[in-house]
Amino acid sequence: MRDLAVALDVGTRKICTIVAEVRPDDIFVVGVGIEPSAGMKKGVVNDMAQLTAAISASVHKAEKSSGFDIARAFVSVAGSHIASLNSRGVVGISGQRGVNLDDLDKAMEAARAIAIPHNREVLHIVPRSYSLDGQERVRSPIGMHGFRLEVEAHIITASSTSVANLEQSVEAAGVSVDRFILNPLASGEAVLTEQEKEMGAVIIDIGGGTTDMAIFIEGTVWHTAVIPIGGDLITNDLTHWMHVSFDVAEAVKLHYGHSLQRAVDPLETFLVEPFGDGMPVEVQRYAMAEIMELRVAEIFDRVQKEIKRSGYEGLLRAGAVITGGCAQLEGLREVAARELGLPVRVGRPERLTGMADTLRNPAYSTGVGLLRLGMKMDTIVRPAPSSNVALPGSKIGQVIGGLFKRLLPADGDNG
Numbered sequence: 001m002r003d004l005a006v007a008l009d010v011g012t013r014k015i016c017t018i019v020a021e022v023r024p025d026d027i028f029v030v031g032v033g034i035e036p037s038a039g040m041k042k043g044v045v046n047d048m049a050q051l052t053a054a055i056s057a058s059v060h061k062a063e064k065s066s067g068f069d070i071a072r073a074f075v076s077v078a079g080s081h082i083a084s085l086n087s088r089g090v091v092g093i094s095g096q097r098g099v100n101l102d103d104l105d106k107a108m109e110a111a112r113a114i115a116i117p118h119n120r121e122v123l124h125i126v127p128r129s130y131s132l133d134g135q136e137r138v139r140s141p142i143g144m145h146g147f148r149l150e151v152e153a154h155i156i157t158a159s160s161t162s163v164a165n166l167e168q169s170v171e172a173a174g175v176s177v178d179r180f181i182l183n184p185l186a187s188g189e190a191v192l193t194e195q196e197k198e199m200g201a202v203i204i205d206i207g208g209g210t211t212d213m214a215i216f217i218e219g220t221v222w223h224t225a226v227i228p229i230g231g232d233l234i235t236n237d238l239t240h241w242m243h244v245s246f247d248v249a250e251a252v253k254l255h256y257g258h259s260l261q262r263a264v265d266p267l268e269t270f271l272v273e274p275f276g277d278g279m280p281v282e283v284q285r286y287a288m289a290e291i292m293e294l295r296v297a298e299i300f301d302r303v304q305k306e307i308k309r310s311g312y313e314g315l316l317r318a319g320a321v322i323t324g325g326c327a328q329l330e331g332l333r334e335v336a337a338r339e340l341g342l343p344v345r346v347g348r349p350e351r352l353t354g355m356a357d358t359l360r361n362p363a364y365s366t367g368v369g370l371l372r373l374g375m376k377m378d379t380i381v382r383p384a385p386s387s388n389v390a391l392p393g394s395k396i397g398q399v400i401g402g403l404f405k406r407l408l409p410a411d412g413d414n415g
Helices: 048-066 101-112 160-172 183-191 194-199 231-242 246-256 285-310 332-340 362-379
Strands: 004-010 014-022 027-036 068-070 072-077 083-092 120-132 135-138 148-159 176-182 201-206 211-217 220-227 269-272 281-284 319-323 344-346 352-354 407-409
Touching: 004 048, 004 160, 004 362, 014 048, 014 068, 014 362, 027 048, 027 362, 048 068, 048 160, 072 160, 072 183, 072 362, 083 101, 083 220, 101 120, 101 148, 120 160, 120 176, 120 220, 148 160, 148 220, 160 176, 176 183, 176 362, 183 201, 183 211, 183 220, 183 319, 183 362, 194 201, 194 211, 201 285, 211 285, 220 285, 231 246, 231 285, 246 269, 246 285, 281 285, 285 332, 319 332, 319 362, 332 344
Parallel strands: 004 072, 027 352, 072 176, 201 319, 319 344
Antiparallel strands: 004 014, 014 027, 068 407, 083 148, 120 135, 120 148, 201 211, 211 220, 269 281
């Protein structure tokens, strides 16, 4: 049987299950299951029964289209409970031999030995750079001689309660969690180029409930953050303005919406049916664009403040890459470039084959990235010198070996 992996992207607006073979040059998709989300708000579980039912429906669709029973999956995690910090770890080494993998392990363990509240767990530890006897920015110290090895690490933590609720919801749907992976790390793996990661870029994944971001510099992650607003903020404004249901406002936003008012014809109108028994109402698209532009500008203003807070504002030579469901809005890229003062492009998953037509869309960047990053993390037994993600030591990030455990051929089908 081929080595197949499963991604389960649990979002505020949708749940996407992908079954695929991750190959060096592409991802061959053999099954997809997409279901409207329920029981999630701003990336956090607020109704376990509803969420479990939605996950079950998504998984069932993926099983039916792939011909496999899904046993476990890489699962996305986001929400305002995510936090990050930087830490340094130091270890002494023998100058008679070169630095080896055990030395890197010890340095990372030293970096991880920080005070973390009892209600939080380490999700990822990302080695940013090493120094050896005062020589800074060493990317791969393996084999080099020295006496003092220091690692600078980016540590991402999550609320133990929030993660446990998500894990319980997934397992209640019959799927074990292979590992949790932070949304923007997965999205970055799907849409950023190696050159962008090297030169300095920020990935901005705008979903329904949250805007997830990660700053990549010199090929690795330097900063991560989750901003607790997203595309639903725009939709909620439209529900009040047009007096329509959330679903109608969402459909209108996607079909008629524009994030840049000056790009819209002031005379263009369309009809919507408001609450109650009244007749359809004529809506001016130009006025709607004004509301949307203000909210989109607010989202990117929050992103800009977070970039400034990180201290890496002047290092983003490759600019910003926007992805996620909200990235599809017309005019969004122009507003982002104006607010951030950076070159901006919209990122969508590439190098997909098989049943991949639906997935070539910014809304599915996290799901696709989960596959590739999850498989990378499964193959890392130790922190690689220039790896984007090192193995965490906490329960929520431990490797559960054996691809064969992820999928089993469905009854009567050999896959």
